[in-house]
């Protein structure tokens with residue numbers, strides 16, 4: 001074959017990078033691109049064989065050679081750009097992070113401790129750090145408002161494009177997101193929350209019964225709060241009681257969820273994840289969990305969200321569920337229980353609503369076990385406002401209880417590495433810093449929480465900073481555990497209802513301490529960051545108050 005084809009292949013590779021891959025988001029088309037490449041190689045092989053009068057094997061080898069030249073051109077051009085021309089190069093960070101968006105995945109590895117790695121990077125390089133070829137990590141609190149406010153032109157990053165059909169959380173187009181979010185709003189109204197509360201209280205009682213049964217024996221709270229949170233969300237999402245608090249056993253779906261979340265902890269480039277997802281079999285471990293949720297929501301619709309269930313404990317009796325409210329948006333579509341958007345949103349509820357509260361409970365009780373003075377203060381204020389049975393409205397105003405929850409969310413965010421955002425076409429200017437267009441970045445909550453310029457005694461657990469010692473919060477706008485703006489957490493009030501009512505129930509009856517031999521180091525060092533957290537065990541002892 002003519003010699004000029006080699007340099008042409010190389011130049012086409014360079015052109016493909018400069019005119020296409022560099023300019024546009026291409027990850028959503030990764031399978032199409034792969035198909036085009038394979039087809040081109042196949043067709044070229046036949047052409048080379050015919051025109052060059054050579055056998056198919058020789059033709060295939062020659063064509064593959066051209067393909068390799070094309071790849072060298074595209075990758076070489078990418079490398080030269082990343083080494084010398086990328087405007088992100090002015091931000092400090094490890095050299096390897098300049099070269100590839102796989103950098104974080106390689107550093108984090110099987111430990112899945114991204115939040116710890118980001119902390120180390122920020123300690124070494126400062127407030128804005130290069131975390132990949134196209135990515136930054138930012139802990140400057142001045143970025144919080146411009147990144148998340150309702151008016152911002154910053155959008156969700158490519159990372160959210162993991163699924164072909166997006167759930168509400170991963171809807172990157174703002175207008176589409178806003179349209180879908182309107183359907184969610186009634187599901188989190190005061191009326192809806194009043195209907196959810198009996199379900200939540202019923203699971204609170206089950207956990208209390210477990211404490212009574214244990215009678216001062218050590219309890220792995222990472223395990224039990226997870227069962228609690230999954231039981232609650234199972235009830236609110238599918239109208240079912242999975243009875244994990246009764247059996248003490250994880251439902252198999254909980255294991256599937258943990259497996260499915262693990263790859264997210266690596267924050268690998270989304271084109272790569274999409275490629276893996278395309279491989280037959282459950283490469284990422286998410287398919288089984290997806291199927292479980294799809295079957296459950298279909299079942300829930302079929303059974304009218306269990307409103308006619310014969311079983312009548314509050315946890316599975318009638319009343320609305322989050323998905324029964326969402327159903328209104330889909331009920332006129334053919335076979336609503338199988339509508340992919342509805343299915344995705346039901347699954348999102350479990351992913352967003354179960355681990356997050358479980359993690360907050362576990363860390364809060366870890367802190368309370370070491371701060372009996374906070375337990376005492378919460379108990380005293382509760383005694384002033386509740387007599388016998390109580391509901392969330394009775395304790396909503398309890399300052400020290402709310403402050404303890406806030407302080408836990410500050411130090412131990414259930415999503416410690418923060419949420420990925422993308423700068424708009426005009427870039428993002430904050431003070432003297434300009435972040436160029438198309439830069440994906442996160443603001444890791446874990447690192448911001450430990451910044452002395454944002455909080456006084458930043459690493460200490462001091463609930464009072466949220467009411468009687470406001471001077472200990474130097475930068476108020478930095479504390480956004482549920483985020484702010486259009487993409488903020490819609491489940492915040494459900495989460496707070498669970499956190500307040502169960503904590504109040506436990507502390508009115510029990511003191512809490514670390515179990516013998518427990519120092520919390522497993523929880524602090526070995527818990528995994530899967531976007532939300534997967535907790536290592538923590539053994540606590542609950543002793544009945546005399």
Ligand code: HEM
Nearest residue numbers: 168169352353356357360419482483487489490491494495
């Ligand atoms: C302590 C508990 C919780 C925390 C700290 C928390 C935090 C967050 C954060 C930071 C986001 C934004 C994520 C992003 O943009 O990537 C979010 C979104 C979301 N959360 Fe929560 N969450 C909690 C509990 C819950 C609960 C209990 C539910 C459901 C009942 C829930 C449902 C959602 C949903 C549906 C979204 C997507 C909202 C949207 O995109 O419009 N969350 N949450």
